Amino acid sequence: MKKILVPTDFSTQAENALKVAALLAKKHHCEIYLLHILEMPIQQVDPLSSYNNLPEAVYFMKLAHKQFEELKAKAYLKDLKLHETVEFHEIFKGVFHVCKKHDIDLVIMGSNGVSGLREMLIGSNTEKVVRTSETPVLVVKNEHETFKINDFVFASDFKDESKATFEKAIYFANILKAKMHLLMVNTPNKFITSAKSKDRMKTFVEGFGFSNYTINVYNDISIEKGIMNFSQSINADLIGMSTHGRQGISHFFNGSISEDLVNHAKRPVITFRI
Structure with a gap:
C-alpha cells in the first residue's frame, strides 16, 4: 500500500478519516491524496467554456486551497507527503477519476451515517462511493487516536464471485497484521445448515495460502x-465485505448490505467491489 485517497469537505467526519489515513501513512510510508469536490450547478456552465473560467469556480478554488493549507498545517500531518486536488464532478466520479489517475490503493472516508426517510431518499456521498468505487473503501465514523486492527471480520456468502475481493481482504489483513474472522450469516429466508456453510467456507479458502483466520456461522x-x-x-476492530455496485432501480429495490453497514455500523467498515 503506497497511496491513500481522502475525499474531504473539511468537516469533522472528513478529518476523522484523514487522521486514520495519517496513522496508516506513517506506519506504511504512504502518500496521501486529498480530494475536494466542487459540484457546480450545471445551469451555470456554458457548454463552450470550462469550469475554470467561471468566476464562482475561481472563488471556490481559492477557498478550497486556503482550507487545504490550514488542514496541511495540522500537527498530525507533519512529515507526510500530501497532494491536493479539486475536482468538478459528483463525488463518486471524482473519486473514480483520481483513483485511476494516481493508482490509489485505498480510499478512506468519514461518515456520520443517515437514517429513516433521509437515507431512503438521498443516501450519502460515502454511500455512493462505496457503491461505485473499484478501489477498496474504508469508512470511519469516529476519531481514532490509534488504528490498531487485531480482529477483522470478513462477511461473505463465500461463492466463487467473491474470491477476487477476498484476495484483496487478505492483502489488507496482512498489512494490518490482523486475524481474519470469516463470517457467513444464516437468516430464516436464506437458511443453510451450519455443516454445509462451513464446508462451503473451507472449500472457498483453499488455495489462498492464508492461515490466520477463523470460520464462523451466525444465525440472525x-x-x-x-x-x-x-x-x-x-x-471486532474492522468489518469487511464485498459490494456488488448495484445502481439505479435495481439498487433501490435490492438495497445493499454494505451500504447499510456503512450507515449503521459503529465500527470501521472496509468494502471491496466485486
Whole structure:
C-alpha cells in the first residue's frame, strides 16, 4: 500500500478519516491524496467554456486551497507527503477519476451515517462511493487516536464471485497484521445448515495460502444484523465485505448490505467491489 485517497469537505467526519489515513501513512510510508469536490450547478456552465473560467469556480478554488493549507498545517500531518486536488464532478466520479489517475490503493472516508426517510431518499456521498468505487473503501465514523486492527471480520456468502475481493481482504489483513474472522450469516429466508456453510467456507479458502483466520456461522434475522451482532460479540476492530455496485432501480429495490453497514455500523467498515 503506497497511496491513500481522502475525499474531504473539511468537516469533522472528513478529518476523522484523514487522521486514520495519517496513522496508516506513517506506519506504511504512504502518500496521501486529498480530494475536494466542487459540484457546480450545471445551469451555470456554458457548454463552450470550462469550469475554470467561471468566476464562482475561481472563488471556490481559492477557498478550497486556503482550507487545504490550514488542514496541511495540522500537527498530525507533519512529515507526510500530501497532494491536493479539486475536482468538478459528483463525488463518486471524482473519486473514480483520481483513483485511476494516481493508482490509489485505498480510499478512506468519514461518515456520520443517515437514517429513516433521509437515507431512503438521498443516501450519502460515502454511500455512493462505496457503491461505485473499484478501489477498496474504508469508512470511519469516529476519531481514532490509534488504528490498531487485531480482529477483522470478513462477511461473505463465500461463492466463487467473491474470491477476487477476498484476495484483496487478505492483502489488507496482512498489512494490518490482523486475524481474519470469516463470517457467513444464516437468516430464516436464506437458511443453510451450519455443516454445509462451513464446508462451503473451507472449500472457498483453499488455495489462498492464508492461515490466520477463523470460520464462523451466525444465525440472525437479517444479514446486516448478523454481521453487526457477531462483530460486537468478538469486539471486532474492522468489518469487511464485498459490494456488488448495484445502481439505479435495481439498487433501490435490492438495497445493499454494505451500504447499510456503512450507515449503521459503529465500527470501521472496509468494502471491496466485486
